Amino acid sequence: MKKPFFLLTFASLILAFTASSALRAEERTADPFAPPQAGGPKAVLIQFHRGGGSVRPDNTLETFLWAWGMGGIPEADCRLTKDGVAIAFHDGNLQRLGRGISPEMQKMPISQLNWEEIKNVDVGSYMGPEYSTQRISTIEAVFASMKDRPERLLYVDEKGATPELIAKLAEKYGVQEQIIFASTNYELIVNWKKIAPKSKALHWMGSWGAAKEDSEKMLQARLDKLEEAGFAGIDILQIHVKTDLSKEDPFIPGSDFMRRAGEQVKKHGIIFQSLSWTQGDEPETYRRLIELGVQSFATDWPEQCLEGCGLKKSADQ
Numbered sequence: 001m002k003k004p005f006f007l008l009t010f011a012s013l014i015l016a017f018t019a020s021s022a023l024r025a026e027e028r029t030a031d032p033f034a035p036p037q038a039g040g041p042k043a044v045l046i047q048f049h050r051g052g053g054s055v056r057p058d059n060t061l062e063t064f065l066w067a068w069g070m071g072g073i074p075e076a077d078c079r080l081t082k083d084g085v086a087i088a089f090h091d092g093n094l095q096r097l098g099r100g101i102s103p104e105m106q107k108m109p110i111s112q113l114n115w116e117e118i119k120n121v122d123v124g125s126y127m128g129p130e131y132s133t134q135r136i137s138t139i140e141a142v143f144a145s146m147k148d149r150p151e152r153l154l155y156v157d158e159k160g161a162t163p164e165l166i167a168k169l170a171e172k173y174g175v176q177e178q179i180i181f182a183s184t185n186y187e188l189i190v191n192w193k194k195i196a197p198k199s200k201a202l203h204w205m206g207s208w209g210a211a212k213e214d215s216e217k218m219l220q221a222r223l224d225k226l227e228e229a230g231f232a233g234i235d236i237l238q239i240h241v242k243t244d245l246s247k248e249d250p251f252i253p254g255s256d257f258m259r260r261a262g263e264q265v266k267k268h269g270i271i272f273q274s275l276s277w278t279q280g281d282e283p284e285t286y287r288r289l290i291e292l293g294v295q296s297f298a299t300d301w302p303e304q305c306l307e308g309c310g311l312k313k314s315a316d317q
């Protein structure tokens with residue numbers, strides 16, 4: 001059975017361990033979410049952004065099954081239809097993904113469409129004719145596919161569906177412990193942990209195209225507020241970066257900032273994750289971020305991420 005993520009050793013990812021402590025960690029059954037500082041496994045948690053990144057249709061059940069087969073953790077975006085059905089769908093409407101429907105329907109907000117109206121819409125062909133049979137999935141169907149399959153973990157990014165509904169559905173299928181709730185809203189994470197204490201939570205933050213200094217100032221202010229709260233409820237913290245490998249310092253926010261941010265969150269036993277919006281198709285991006293202390297990634301380019309993390313050989317090797 002394939003593990004839910006890559007429990008493979010590579011020393012640049014984590015703090016150094018003595019041989020005796022590593023042996024003790026291997027002798028016990030480790031919490032797969034526990035970071036190295038807490039005696040967890042030497043693991044890379046790789047989130048497949050929107051389920052399949054740039055290589056599979058967004059958020060479909062077929063894509064999630066593919067991601068689990070690759071050993072990754074897919075991300076599902078959770079929206080609500082007009083009649084209250086929780087679905088896995090990122091965009092606010094069908095314009096980018098929907099095929100075989102009228103332009104008017106493409107532009108209508110998902111929140112104004114009933115499940116019966118959208119359940120048969122082709123949301124795979126935009127990636128190629130081989131995906132033309134793929135349809136929008138309900139969150140219930142996704143959770144059902146995880147039932148009795150503890151190796152199948154899932155990031156759930158709230159996009160309108162309430163934490164209460166997501167938790168209720170996860171509990172219905174007995175998969176709450178397999179859910180990593182994701183939000184940029186810290187109050188939602190605190191609330192989530194109260195109603196779904198067996199689950200995990202990822203807090204993500206970006207600077208949305210700000211210049212380097214402004215980006216770092218904005219992100220540090222958010223980190224300082226979280227510090228005041230003791231980072232309570234957060235298991236994984238993700239910082240978005242922009243990458244330009246042609247520059248001496250390829251990252252915005254900068255390398256020194258990323259190193260300090262990682263040190264700050266890891267003191268609280270939190271896994272430090274990053275998502276690069278640019279040059280994510282370059283394995284070197286992930287190698288350089290690992291050097292800065294990043295322990296985990298979200299990616300639109302799974303194969304290149306695996307290669308950069310040392311978990312897959314390059315095509316020419």
